[in-house]
């Protein structure tokens with residue numbers, strides 16, 4: 001395997017220009033974040049944060065400062081309500097399985113949307129198969145929005161936990177979350193509402209008090225922080241039992257020693273993200289619109305996945321190129337220095353095409369030809385221009401040899 005990849009990389013070479021759009025799956029960490037992390041490896045806070053000595057206290061202080069920074073950005077919550085995990089996946093597992101384990105005697109219904117990240121869907125199914133809960137998936141419309149009337153039919157007195165993301169990671173739909181929270185809590189005020197905000201954080205307002213949610217997931221690498229660190233907001237009074245067993249450090253619910261350099265880097269990424277929030281979003285939205293318009297006006301047989309109105313998050317462009325295999329297009333673009341991902345089965349190394357695209361009604365072949373671009377503050381206008389120069393030719397080349405024809 002590794003020999004084959006080495007061979008592949010040798011063949012690939014280094015394209016003269018590179019544009020990275022795959023922030024959905026991870027991205028580079030900017031120097032200013034790395035600079036903050038480095039001292040924590042060997043000069044400050046390298047001790048265990050639960051031990052009583054100077055390097056331990058420095059580590060503890062770094063955790064606390066990062067919690068304070070995060071707490072300010074989600075509605076000035078108590079920093080103690082934030083728990084550091086090692087990823088968004090772990091935060092989602094802690095929220096759902098942690099709730100299910102703590103309430104296993106009560107059981108009941110867990111409601112999640114059909115376009116949730118699999119780190120929400122699978123724990124909900126796991127709670128259903130192993131702990132006696134009943135997991136149900138709420139359908140969405142062709143833009144990925146949940147119809148409040150449909151949602152009402154899914155939430156009842158049996159419902160104990162709801163998990164619905166604020167922004168979809170593939171098609172960028174901004175859910176009308178507060179409306180859904182109100183519906184759920186009207187039916188049963190004891191319902192615990194979790195939102196996976198991994199793709200919302202830094203792009204839409206995520207005030208947990210205004211949203212009235214009880215738990216919220218955040219992931220560092222979605223905002224150009226280091227990967228391998230995530231956070232879960234848990235409102236004071238919500239009780240969880242950790243699905244992870246081991247020696248506790250500072251985090252009462254997440255055993256294992258905390259990774260201080262990554263936590264310090266996460267804090268820096270948070271500060272950068274919230275400095276000039278609105279102007280960054282306007283900038284990225286303009287680039288995104290130029291990219292979508294440029295592609296759909298020059299490449300025939302395309303479909304934009306997700307809403308094309310105020311319900312689309314500013315950084316997301318997801319386009320299906322009909323009569324093209326998404327994986328083939330990611331490779332063709334990579335050879336030209338443009339790095340994207342696809343909702344096609346093979347490139348994402350899963351057996352099925354994207355469940356999100358299928359849930360909004362895309363056919364298998366439409367999902368297979370989809371390409372996801374995520375824009376950030378690091379993109380420049382010339383990156384979009386370069387993409388618009390390269391992409392139509394790449395699609396044309398692939399269509400010329402494709403067995404499917406318009």
Ligand SMILES: Cc1ncc(COP(=O)(O)O)c(C=O)c1O
Pocket residue numbers: 024025086087088089090092117119165168169196198199219220221228229230
């Ligand atoms: C919406 C959403 N939730 C959770 C995750 C998982 O986060 P992590 O990659 O930090 O495990 C992702 C990552 O792609 C995501 O997009």
